[in-house]
Amino acid sequence: MSEPKTYISIVIPLHDEEDSVAPLCRAVTAAMESADVRFETILVDDGSRDQTFARASDVASQDTRFRVVKLNRNFGQTAALKAGFEIAAGDIIVTMDGDLQNDPEDIPMMLQKISEGFDMVVGWRKNRQDSWALRKIPSRIANWLVRKSTGTTITDNGCALRAYRSEVIKRYPLYSEMHRLLPTILAMTGARMAELPVRHHPRQYGRSKYGLARTYKVILDLVALRMILTFHRSPLFGFGISGTVLGLLSMGVLITGFLQLLTNQGDVSLIYPGIGILLGSLSVSLLTMGILCDMIYVTGDTKMRPFRNSPLDA
Structure with missing residues (x-):
């Protein structure tokens, strides 16, 4: 047949x-x-x-x-x-x-x-x-x-x-x-x-x-x-880079504000603490989003993943 x-x-x-x-x-x-x-x-x-x-x-x-x-x-x-x-x-x-x-x-x-x-x-x-x-x-x-x-x-x-x-x-x-x-x-x-x-x-x-x-x-x-x-294989990697950069900037701004406080003997602008806190909040938000996306990828949809273990399998 x-x-x-x-x-x-x-x-x-x-x-x-x-x-x-x-x-x-x-x-x-x-x-x-x-x-x-x-x-x-x-x-x-x-x-x-x-x-x-x-x-x-x-x-x-x-x-x-x-x-x-x-x-x-x-x-x-x-x-x-x-x-x-x-x-x-x-x-x-x-x-x-x-x-x-x-x-x-x-x-x-x-x-x-x-x-x-x-x-x-x-x-x-x-x-x-x-x-x-x-x-x-x-x-x-x-x-x-x-x-x-x-x-x-x-x-x-x-x-x-x-x-x-x-x-x-x-x-x-x-x-x-x-x-x-x-x-x-x-x-x-x-x-x-x-x-x-x-x-x-x-x-x-x-x-x-x-x-x-x-x-x-x-x-x-x-x-x-x-x-x-x-970034689909590791969303945390993509969000983590941005979050880390913002976190470092936040620390730099806060340290600058602290040094200004020491040198100016209390006469310090609120700009540095405000910007530092804002950048820190964004950093935490991005890192949290990366963790959540990583969890969704591991447990959720697999459509964007490679669909064959070997490039030659039938």
Whole structure:
């Protein structure tokens, strides 16, 4: 008896993509049927104001391999992906944009790479079909910042076409614009990652939902991610350094005030004691917070911990 085929879940966020829905679904179906895999496609309508939901529902009513999720307002791509991940039943989860710029024909190639033992495969839009000023330059700056600040080597963090093992991707919380940094998070916590050049087509319908503001959000998320991954193993270490520095400053200020009291024979300003007590209080607060965070980490959530004992175990 032959082994059962791997089940693939394809999660596609949609926002005001009414003209793209039908050709997108046809392209996905053709690519998956040619690859001879079992699959489901989850279309997540992220609060569209046009007929996106109606057209996605029409597709789902004719083909049970398509499912539709509707968010009651526009929450953003990260929230839409999270909604899709929560109901995805596949062993492998593939993500892609719904604007026809990603090519479903690249999915079989990514599945083949996953089967070689990787936990995720990230697409690289080598010949990107977007505006230099509004898309390519900000993207290159953001990718450079990610690589420099995290030590990872991912070329294109913004490419939506990716494939993940389900048990890996479902371990991690998603918020803000963190979907862009998922490969970085996974790579930094021990996942085996491969990157493949993929096709990228010009947008056929509608306008891009992305702009320079997204780059700013990514930078903020990158700062938050760096702090989380730097101090998550020992929060006391991070808070302890700051607390110790403030404690030493507090002692220095109080000693200065005491020496002033001795030299001025009682005529001393209250500034030194006030600042010293304030710095001391902040020091104690930071140390206490570090201890509490350490206790929470030891007894609580483990999502941000490395998920394999050996980098090569299956």
